[in-house]
Amino acid sequence: MIEKLIIQNLQKAIKELYNHDVANNLLQVQKTRTEFVGDITIVVFPLLKISRSNPEQTATAIGDYMIKHVDDIEDYNIIKGFLNLSISDNYWKDFFVNNKSNKYFGSKEVDDNNPVVIEYSSPNTNKPLHLGHIRNNLLGWSVAEILKNNGTNVKKVNLVNDRGIHICKSMLAWKLWGNNTTPESENIKGDKFVGDYYVLFDKNNKEQIAKLVSNGVDKDEASKNTDLLKEAKSMLVKWERDDSEIRDLWTKMNSWVYSGMNATYERMGVDFNKIYYESDTYLLGKSLVEEGLTKGIFFKKEDGSVWCDLTDEGLDEKLLLRADGTSVYMTQDLGTAQLRYDDYTPSELVYVVGNEQNYHFDVLKIILKKLGKSWAEHITHLSYGMVELPHGKMKSREGTVVDADDLMDEMYNTAKSTSEELGKFNDISKEEAHNLYNMLSLGALKYFILKVDPRKTMTFNPEESIDFNGNTGPFIQYTHARIRSVLRKAEEQGLSMDITKEIIPQLDPKEKDLLKLLYEYPVITEQAANAMSPATIAGFAYDLAKEYNQFYHDLTILKEEDPNHRSFRIALSAFVATTLKSAMGLLGISVPERM
């Protein structure tokens, strides 16, 4: 790392020149902006207080010192208070030969420390996955991958919400109107099959509400008192009592849902180390509430309900147990957090959950801290914004949901028709073409979603997202395919890409730009891991692909006259290809050999 070397020498320089120690925050070393000459820039403004002279004099003194003491610094120039240092070709060449065939370039070996546990997906079993889940799943999976790549031991877990009134609604609707049909008999994916009954319940329930209202019942009152809802509630009670008929039905319907959801997960390319089921864990947490009561952290109201007073933290009072002693969401989550801790003693507990639950997680952390759980400090809520559609919001109640499978189908079809229009895959087998359409459509979708900062609510425009131009997954995939094509042809022609530092010619600016970008990859992956940000990786991959495309268009790599130069450019291309592949892999996007 040349930056470190420069910082060390900068410290020494200031000591020698001005006889002064400097605080680290005054040592500002950054890469030089492309429009200026040089590679690394030292900002001298902060040092003026120490040097007690003007920016030019200070920069000149430091620049001279650097040239004298750091071998790889050849030259410098000064613009205002910026000292731009030029690094020798030699340094870049060394970097290139040392890393070009390093399989682990930009990644670290996974340690066996306490794992980071990352929970994501967390579906309900009454509805298929939709666009919001896609963002969740892609984020969770990618963040896990980025952390692993950075040497962190990671466990991916999923908490399936498989019980509750919503499941009972689907169950009841199927019992009433399902006529013993099954997903197989109707030839429908299991999760959709069950979801359809949930919708059917809702539709009929609304009719019953309307009827009650027209009979003069208050609307709130009516929505709580339909026959359907009462029946569903009684099913829930029976479920909790372990009623065998209800339990059997529940098991059957959930199994349909799982087979459907697993297919969607598989298609999306996400997976888990462990799946938790709420039916197993929903009673946890009550003992924590007891603990809090005895410690005097929680209090009981007259009706018997248990609360935690958070007004000191600027929040409200939070209910933890209902008057009838049953638990609420927070109680369960306290319990599952404890369970997660007991199972893994994680170094960090990450929840990928939408930002509508920010408050919930603030409260969760505070309560755990009050209970004396020091590990609550290590809970991270990886909060992401809602996915909106051009015309409205993405909420399941409002009926404008985009189903995850449908969306992937749509992307697939567009990939197919676009490719056919361009006459891309005329000469390959149907099966190969199918794989490519899959790769491209998923690449487009994943890249489009992951390139956006998770915190922001994003607009998903299905039409624009399938635009394969510009800053998109397919653009990067295309770049990779072209490089692979060059490499194939080089191999066919028996061209050498075996290269040593000695035979690399002088670097031209384009080559240097590419090398500088590649050089950043290890730093980028580390940054991305610290910030848990796939968007950082996506930005890098795009920059690299774009830079390579410009390089590619300026040159005819295979026809280069100087064999050394040709070998170097081929090898450089190969280095770019593997780096692109690795970066895209962190986003869960595979990259084709040809397209």
Place this chain on the structure above:
RNA sequence: GGUCCAGUAGCUCAGCUGGAUAGAGCAGCAGCCUUCUAAGCUGCGGGUCACAGGUUCGAGUCCUGUCUGGAUCACCA
């Protein structure tokens, strides 16, 4: 009303712990396929970084206030 988050080109988004003339893509216009894949490349136009103050050598970035949008403050999960 309280709390949290966001506001950057017509649109979708970048902008690392404060640094140089705020960047891409899309859309628009103009060029480039006898040369390794044109899903590409090159050029042009497009901005009071919501607004107003402040902090300092220097602010899209930090602080305060205002405006706008969203989320949340349930004995729902």
